[in-house]
Amino acid sequence: MKTEYKNNVLTAFIDGEIDHDSAVRIRARVDGAAQTLRPRLLCLDFSGVSFMDSSGVGLVMGRYRQMQLLGGSLRVVNIPDRLYRIFELSGLGELGVLR
Amino acid sequence: MKKNTVNEMKLSFPSKSVNEAFARAAVAAFVMGLDPTVGELSDLKTAVSEAVTNCIVHGYRRESGVIYINGAIYEDKRTVITVRDKGVGIADVKQAMQPLFTTSPDEERAGLGFAVMQSFCDRVRVRSTPGRGTSVTLEKQLGKHDE
Numbered sequence: 001m002k003t004e005y006k007n008n009v010l011t012a013f014i015d016g017e018i019d020h021d022s023a024v025r026i027r028a029r030v031d032g033a034a035q036t037l038r039p040r041l042l043c044l045d046f047s048g049v050s051f052m053d054s055s056g057v058g059l060v061m062g063r064y065r066q067m068q069l070l071g072g073s074l075r076v077v078n079i080p081d082r083l084y085r086i087f088e089l090s091g092l093g094e095l096g097v098l099r
Numbered sequence: 100m101k102k103n104t105v106n107e108m109k110l111s112f113p114s115k116s117v118n119e120a121f122a123r124a125a126v127a128a129f130v131m132g133l134d135p136t137v138g139e140l141s142d143l144k145t146a147v148s149e150a151v152t153n154c155i156v157h158g159y160r161r162e163s164g165v166i167y168i169n170g171a172i173y174e175d176k177r178t179v180i181t182v183r184d185k186g187v188g189i190a191d192v193k194q195a196m197q198p199l200f201t202t203s204p205d206e207e208r209a210g211l212g213f214a215v216m217q218s219f220c221d222r223v224r225v226r227s228t229p230g231r232g233t234s235v236t237l238e239k240q241l242g243k244h245d246e
């Protein structure tokens with residue numbers, strides 16, 4: 001996973017498959033970087049995600065709460081079309097974090 | 100093998116989270132000959148991933164156990180996958196299947212596993228006995244594009 005920090009925005013480029021197994025590692029990496037850098041905005045770039053189950057929804061909800069605690073906000077960008085159905089089931093759209 | 104069954108398979112593996120990826124890839128390989136659409140394949144893989152994850156995080160919790168998958172393909176390309184554990188079981192299946200219901204919110208579970216299985220398969224059946232285990236049957240018609 002690559003990360004980029006610019007103008008107070010931390011972007012994490014998530015790639016490969018998101019399931020319960022990989023979510024644990026992604027969460028540790030993203031939270032570690034966010035706690036150190038304290039960005040105004042955490043951006044999760046999903047363009048490299050090839051598979052996701054509901055663990056991906058848990059991952060996004062968890063980072064949303066984490067960023068609230070750190071006084072910043074969250075955005076999920078470049079979501080591949082085929083992953084949209086899971087996000088629709090989740091109601092995450094109502095939080096306004098999906099782009 | 101029953102009369103209109105084209106193929107069958109059985110798998111068993113330990114409840115390690117690395118096997119979530121193994122299980123969905125194995126099921127995908129099993130149905131590959133049906134020439135499923137990309138969408139059908141991804142739906143089935145997602146549903147299997149949910150069912151297997153539930154065996155690991157809920158069925159066996161922190162303990163280790165064995166997960167069993169049975170697969171059957173029928174003449175009409177209907178595919179039935181059963182994912183089973185001998186874990187703690189579910190006391191109230193109806194409640195467990197409600198969208199957003201989860202007993203592990205602290206572990207960042209979204210409570211959407213059953214909702215995903217139901218939305219991505221044609222039929223989902225759950226049988227569970229507290230203290231004995233849970234069996235989830237996923238049914239999906241594949242290869243619809245060449246009808």
Ligand SMILES: Nc1ncnc2c1ncn2[C@@H]1O[C@H](COP(=O)(O)OP(=O)(O)O)[C@@H](O)[C@H]1O
Pocket residue numbers: 054149153154157158159184186187188189195196200201202203208209210211212213214233
């Ligand atoms: N194999 C299983 N063994 C025991 N309990 C289960 C099993 N599968 C599901 N459950 C119960 O059903 C609930 C809902 O499951 P699910 O919809 O997949 O959401 P989540 O996994 O995010 O909690 C779980 O929180 C758990 O209490």
Ligand SMILES: [Mg+2]
Pocket residue numbers: 149152153208211212213
């Ligand atoms: Mg689940």
